[in-house]
Amino acid sequence: MNKKRLLFIILSIFLLTAPYLFETRYSQHVLILVLLYVTLGSAWNILGGFAGQLSVGHAAFFGIGAYSAAILASKTSLSPWLGLALGPVVALPVALIVGRICFRLRGPYFTLATIAVSEVVRLVALNWRDLTGGAVGVVIRPSVFSGTDKVPYYYVILVMAVGTVALCQWISRRKLGYFLMAVREDEETAESIGIDTTRYKLIALSLSAAITALAGAFYANYFLFVDPTVVLPLALSVEIVLIAIIGGLGTVPGPVLGAVLLKLSSEVFRNYFEQANLLIYGALLILVILFMPDGLMGGFKKFLTGDKRRVTG
Amino acid sequence: MPLFEVKDLTKRFGGLVAVESLTFQVEEGETVSIIGPNGAGKTTVFNLVAGFHQPTRGEVVFRGQNLIGKKPHQIALAGIGRTFQLVKPLRGLTVFENILVGAFAGATSDAEAREIAEDILAFTSLDSLRDAVADKLPIGLRKRLELARSLATRPKLILLDEVMSGLNPSESKEAVELIKRLRDDRGISAVAGVEHVMQVVMSISDRVIVLNHGRKIAEGRPEEVAKNREVITAYLGE
Numbered sequence: 220m221n222k223k224r225l226l227f228i229i230l231s232i233f234l235l236t237a238p239y240l241f242e243t244r245y246s247q248h249v250l251i252l253v254l255l256y257v258t259l260g261s262a263w264n265i266l267g268g269f270a271g272q273l274s275v276g277h278a279a280f281f282g283i284g285a286y287s288a289a290i291l292a293s294k295t296s297l298s299p300w301l302g303l304a305l306g307p308v309v310a311l312p313v314a315l316i317v318g319r320i321c322f323r324l325r326g327p328y329f330t331l332a333t334i335a336v337s338e339v340v341r342l343v344a345l346n347w348r349d350l351t352g353g354a355v356g357v358v359i360r361p362s363v364f365s366g367t368d369k370v371p372y373y374y375v376i377l378v379m380a381v382g383t384v385a386l387c388q389w390i391s392r393r394k395l396g397y398f399l400m401a402v403r404e405d406e407e408t409a410e411s412i413g414i415d416t417t418r419y420k421l422i423a424l425s426l427s428a429a430i431t432a433l434a435g436a437f438y439a440n441y442f443l444f445v446d447p448t449v450v451l452p453l454a455l456s457v458e459i460v461l462i463a464i465i466g467g468l469g470t471v472p473g474p475v476l477g478a479v480l481l482k483l484s485s486e487v488f489r490n491y492f493e494q495a496n497l498l499i500y501g502a503l504l505i506l507v508i509l510f511m512p513d514g515l516m517g518g519f520k521k522f523l524t525g526d527k528r529r530v531t532g
Numbered sequence: 533m534p535l536f537e538v539k540d541l542t543k544r545f546g547g548l549v550a551v552e553s554l555t556f557q558v559e560e561g562e563t564v565s566i567i568g569p570n571g572a573g574k575t576t577v578f579n580l581v582a583g584f585h586q587p588t589r590g591e592v593v594f595r596g597q598n599l600i601g602k603k604p605h606q607i608a609l610a611g612i613g614r615t616f617q618l619v620k621p622l623r624g625l626t627v628f629e630n631i632l633v634g635a636f637a638g639a640t641s642d643a644e645a646r647e648i649a650e651d652i653l654a655f656t657s658l659d660s661l662r663d664a665v666a667d668k669l670p671i672g673l674r675k676r677l678e679l680a681r682s683l684a685t686r687p688k689l690i691l692l693d694e695v696m697s698g699l700n701p702s703e704s705k706e707a708v709e710l711i712k713r714l715r716d717d718r719g720i721s722a723v724a725g726v727e728h729v730m731q732v733v734m735s736i737s738d739r740v741i742v743l744n745h746g747r748k749i750a751e752g753r754p755e756e757v758a759k760n761r762e763v764i765t766a767y768l769g770e
């Protein structure tokens with residue numbers, strides 16, 4: 220317990236002071252990216268890891284959040300930061316409609332449906348030019364954190380990432396977390412003990428989508444530009460899934476580890492070859508599947524404690 | 533008024549009539565066995581009552597409330613628990629977590645759920661396996677966990693589909709004891725589906741219903757049913 224507390228304190232100090240430890244704009248940028256993906260991976264994990272509903276369409280919610288913030292900023296004189304609130308508000312009803320449709324399907328059919336939905340969202344963004352600017356996208360004027368200082372952005376995304384991880388930790392120990400795991404393990408069993416499986420899948424999707432849209436709205440404010448190829452690609456959906464799987468599906472620290480490892484390594488290797496991302500992810504995925512079928516978290520646990528999950532009696 | 537009542541319950545699968553005009557009642561605190569050879573329709577009855585299948589015709593009334601058209605989770609919350617013939621543990625969760633999930637469904641608070649789960653863990657003598665992962669349990673213990681998870685929802689009536697099958701003699705003895713204690717200690721009514729007529733099963737049943745090809749061919753006290761000519765024919769052939 221004491222070791223855990225020490226680790227927690229060291230980590231807190233590191234996170235709070237990180238932008239001053241790494242003063243170059245590039246390293247601050249990498250920190251922000253890592254935290255963005257910690258948020259995305261953890262949000263996805265609520266639906267995909269806890270509830271076992273493997274969505275490969277989360278770019279749709281990210282894009283909806285990003286476009287909401289960007290359009291609000293470009294069409295009104297309101298602060299683009301209001302988009303942080305607007306993103307989840309727009310994403311929620313979309314998530315509920317998507318859930319009503321996709322949750323009729325199970326397993327791989329559900330996954331295919333989420334891909335289809337996100338493609339529909341992408342095509343809407345591409346063709347609804349009056350609203351979205353089509354392929355040209357939307358440019359936002361920098362307003363609040365003027366100039367080029369990255370530090371304020373760091374603290375905003377830090378709050379989002381820590382908040383999301385804390386929410387996951389909280390859920391994992393409560394009724395909600397247990398119900399989602401029951402849904403993942405066996406829907407008929409879950410129903411047989413009184414769990415409204417449709418309702419709980421919708422709750423997981425709503426939480427997951429709202430946070431993903433919030434992260435999208437942050438992205439728009441940070442990059443000051445959105446278009447369908449950057450905020451709505453299938454590759455983004457896949458990247459989010461891989462972060463959670465490589466880190467450890469359904470565990471709280473998993474997506475955190477996954478995001479740190481994947482984003483850092485892709486940044487390192489980007490300097491050597493273009494499109495390093497996909498290559499790195501592919502290689503890591505194969506390694507993890509071969510040597511740590513429960514992801515990095517599972518691997519660590521086994522390493523630290525020996526496999527505890529065995530029948531002893 | 534009986535606790536539980538099935539009236540004219542009928543289920544067709546295409547041309548096959550799996551359950552035909554079945555009517556029976558269960559009183560409070562009563563243990564009723566539905567016996568019948570493989571394919572007689574026992575599991576189908578359970579699936580109809582628990583809301584996993586929709587009946588072609590008929591009524592299921594529990595504490596004065598008609599359950600037809602309700603979803604499985606609504607029926608569970610109304611107070612009818614069930615086990616599955618092919619056990620369905622929450623595989624990745626531990627024994628305690630499996631029971632806890634059931635307890636959460638019926639409890640009003642976190643603390644209450646944990647209390648219920650502890651109680652059921654002790655009641656079913658699964659304490660020593662508390663942290664074992666359900667997936668790794670041998671079949672006998674999985675069957676017991678199946679019962680424990682359902683009990684954690686605190687049902688008034690529990691549907692036990694083949695709780696004895698696949699158990700060795702000492703395990704089935706334990707299972708019989710457990711079922712007896714359901715009624716005697718907890719006042720829970722039970723309907724047990726049983727394919728093989730064993731003496732032990734007869735000993736725990738207040739009443740026995742015999743199904744053959746979806747139809748009720750006999751009903752009564754265990755010793756009466758055991759002497760029934762039609763029942764003997766159904767089991768032994770002509």
Ligand SMILES: Nc1ncnc2c1ncn2[C@@H]1O[C@H](COP(=O)(O)OP(=O)(O)O)[C@@H](O)[C@H]1O
Pocket residue numbers: 545548550568569570571572573574575576577
């Ligand atoms: N989902 C289903 N679809 C079609 N036929 C079914 C289905 N479930 C059960 N049956 C048929 O209904 C009959 C009764 O089966 P079942 O209720 O499983 O009997 P028991 O539990 O007494 O062995 C069998 O002939 C079986 O093949």
Ligand SMILES: [Mg+2]
Pocket residue numbers: 574575576617694
């Ligand atoms: Mg059966």
